[in-house]
Amino acid sequence: MLNDDPTVSTRPETRERVLTAARELNYRPNAFGRGLKLQTTSTLGMVIPNLAYPVNADIIRGAEQAAMSAGYVMLLVDADEFVRAGEAYKRLLLEQRVDGLLIASGGTQEPVLEDLARHGLPFVLVNRRVSGIGPCVTVDDNRGMQLAVDYLIGLGHTRIALIGGPADADTARRRLAGYRTAMKRAGLPIPRGYVVESAYEEARGYDAMEKLLALSSAPTAVAVWSLAAAAGALAAAHAHGVDIPGRLSMVGFHDAPIAAYLAPALTTVAMPLREMAERSVDTLIRLIAGERIGSTVIKTAPRLVERASSGPPP
């Protein structure tokens, strides 16, 4: 009755008596007792790679909100710990502290995933696609990068470079594919050295930019695969006295408040990350309920946020 179960029929008077008593005593059902009985925890776990990067905040928020409104509590674990300890996921899933896991970490080793799958434990990969291991929910990275490149082409650029991500990150591979597609469609060549690899961090974006600047035939525009790397690339251009957007236009991938406060303010592609997170939660909950469910690509269109770092070629 305390759960407003409609199948329990009570005289209104008694019902009232019980409910006020409960309120007065400040009664709250004990989650463990309930969990033990119902064989469910009302808790979802989320493994996230790096809390420091603002892009992840959108994902976390979206997931948390969706989880909460579905009556779940979200348990957040830092991927570093998760992977390093190699033990943490067992603490969560095998000890049955959570009903399922959202894994947003690109770093999580495949063996761990296979282990989870073998145990039949429900999990959803968020912002990451791995075939034949379980449902994945991703945004359309390919399309997002095409949007960035098409925008630069629209401004009149023809020498467009890419600071892409590491080949072992599937998001990076899809963004690279999007870049290639857009370039090919416009009939533009991709000169040798125009695709540089960079890890997520600012420092790696800085290094990558320096490589581009050292090219004999430098690009007039560059798309960067992450926001942090773009910040680093901006700093590198600055350090080498390259005027942006005068001599070089730049577009970053993913949007966050800081993008508007870099110098110059960074044009970015905003992806539907919150929606992706919400959908992930939805998927996980249905998976827990026993539904058989496939992978999802969020179809909501990415949005180009135009700021000061991009303009026509010199």
Next chain:
Amino acid sequence: MLNDDPTVSTRPETRERVLTAARELNYRPNAFGRGLKLQTTSTLGMVIPNLAYPVNADIIRGAEQAAMSAGYVMLLVDADEFVRAGEAYKRLLLEQRVDGLLIASGGTQEPVLEDLARHGLPFVLVNRRVSGIGPCVTVDDNRGMQLAVDYLIGLGHTRIALIGGPADADTARRRLAGYRTAMKRAGLPIPRGYVVESAYEEARGYDAMEKLLALSSAPTAVAVWSLAAAAGALAAAHAHGVDIPGRLSMVGFHDAPIAAYLAPALTTVAMPLREMAERSVDTLIRLIAGERIGSTVIKTAPRLVERASSGPPP
């Protein structure tokens, strides 16, 4: 025995048999069953104001690591939800999902805290001081800001302004006090309009900077109470054509990777946040154990990270 309890005596042979069987079956004790019996959850909750800001990442990581090595799992909740729902903390503490709460949110309303205290539920305020309500663990904000101002004075500045935080944030009040102390000690005046209030966000730092630039007798240096506000302030100076550090030196508060990639790279005061987080966990665990425990200020010295945004006055 599965917990290596030394009080349980077993024949080595039997012990071995049990342990290998457990391993083979991949046995894991169910956290709920155990929790129900032991009246403990091995879980700590943490309420954090904004996951998007990189400064909080240090706090979360430090806490998570400390919790994990003490055998606890950390349950992270976004403060927005926490406060908005007003219900979330009940989900955690009253339903006894967690043994105690780390509250790192300045926004959490006092009534909520009093409510927790009234219920006798263990919690620790992190990076926030409220008297007479429970233990707090903070860094020495006052000293940190003194370090920033002393550094600027050492460079030869005499007209030093402060972009401070909102008066209802106690960290902001302490940083303001540190600014005043350092200025007074050096015998420097604080002209009218030299202390401007700004919320945490970049946009507010931008606005605050514009106010300073409009002053008839503009400062040659400014200390900014947050990293995000400093990024905004930098952008404002840039927009108004004010050369940094040529015409104006700037020092931010708290350090994160992005600080090194702003234009110009931002000089900051790095505070011992990880240590604060670790200490908070320690405090909470002792509180849970029934120890009576007071507030703590982390004494580790703040560190000035000198970058390109500061130099001698014009």
Next chain:
DNA sequence: CTGTTAGCGCCTTCAG
């Protein structure tokens, strides 16, 4: 319509 009870998985205690 109400009150009682079994049993979820664990740990501890007590009997064998």
Next chain:
DNA sequence: CTGAAGGCGCTAACAG
């Protein structure tokens, strides 16, 4: 040294 039993708080099923 080993096995059995009780009870943590809850819910669902069942007896009154």
